[in-house]
Amino acid sequence: MNDVEIHSRTQSGRVHAAGVAIKDLRKSYGSNEVLKGISLDVAPGEVVCLIGPSGSGKSTLLRCVNLLEQPNEGSIHVGGFDATDPDVDIDKMRRKVGMVFQQFNLFPHLNALRNCTIAQTKVLKRPQAEADKIARANLERVGLGHLADRFPDQLSGGQQQRVAIARALSMDPELMLFDEPTSALDPETVGDVLSVMRNLAKEGMTMLVVTHEMGFAREVADRVVFMDGGVVVEEGVAEHVISSPTQGRTKEFLRRVLDPTHIEIAE
């Protein structure tokens, strides 16, 4: 899987798309085993949604892919990189992997444009003019070209999250990781962020998305993976897993999140 790479066209031009291959991944915090042997493949250009209850390990799994968490056992291949090789150049690998956080994590001391250029100039060594151009194009792409001069605290949550997506896209990633990108948002701004993600998926970006948005998962994901208690309980075509799950735990989880009268407890 690690050597599989396809090309697809996006608005910003020709990009590589990287696949992910995770095998027997284990991760513990002390005696608490959070991931109990996860295997999961994401093909280049594929969109996979990770769903599951709080504490099921889905965010930890996502964070292992770009090594924000160090796995204890197993292997992860991202594009041409063996992430679990101790000698891997983490920084070089991360340039290919965009990450979007639940809390946005925009740099508050930089305006939207600079948020999108800082890593381009400091990491990719692009000239400032080129970085500006790419950043503006990506802010345009997420519908925020007119707010390039705003600082994060002058933007709504949904706008901040879209800037965060533009920031990640400005590095020309081959894979995008989304860690509950809409969980911290006011309900009325969730739609804008999801529509940006939907467009990204259409353009052929490889995406691994931890989400509670079942509507989005059903519509956009090629595959849905249901995790519970640190294992993959069920996975398959989005429509099948969400509409006709086969496992009891999946049914129970979906019944609770899809039941409009059920009050969900935030993670």
Add this chain to the structure above:
Amino acid sequence: MAMTARQRARVSLYVQAGIFVVAVAALILATDWKTLTTNVFNFGKIGPMFPDIFFSGLKNTLIYTFLGFIVGLSGGLLLALMKLSSFPLYRWIATGYIEFFRGIPALLVFIAFGYGVPLAFGVQWNVAVVVMVSLGMVAAAYIAETLRAGLQAVPKGQMEAARSLGMPQWRAMVTIVIPQAFRIVLPPLTNEVILLTKDSSLIYVLGLTAAQYELTKFGRDGISSLGAGLTPLLVAGAFYLVVTIPLSLLARKFESRSARTKR
């Protein structure tokens, strides 16, 4: 006869005002005004202090403070990073340094670098170097703790976001974390400068030439030369306030600004 709450508050106010008036009156009566006007508030004789107090006293105080602050800030940043290092030896060294220099009087440090080091190594240090090193090393200990707190106050997500964009640890620290930490510590750092301004006076333990006098030494010199008693010291003290009060206002401004931009 019971009083209402409003009556009680009024009585309390009268009592407080009464105590104040009595205290001030006692102070005025007990004061020896004749001696005081010749020895402390004798402003008629301080003319010769000007304009030298600007070009020697105030100038040197500002220079010494600035030198000490530069060393203190760079040393403090280094110590703060050491204290947060994953290498235990660095943490121990930094902790030891900070505890040592915060725990001894700054005066001893001035004596050590003014007399001890020249004796031990046979070198003769310029006064400015002694101030820079002494004040700087003491300041570094205090500033290190301030900066460490500031660095730790930057949310963990900032480092994660920077690393996710492919920045190496040092780059993320320099470009993302440290600039934000500095914003957080700007008010306490300004207070640090106020302390340094006052502590620069400790250089008086060394023999200084007139051109090297800072405010306090300049004032002490005036005591012996002007025949106005302690008045020159009072003037020197006023000049400290000219520096420290604006700094204090600046710190308050930084504070309200960071409170406003806090999310």
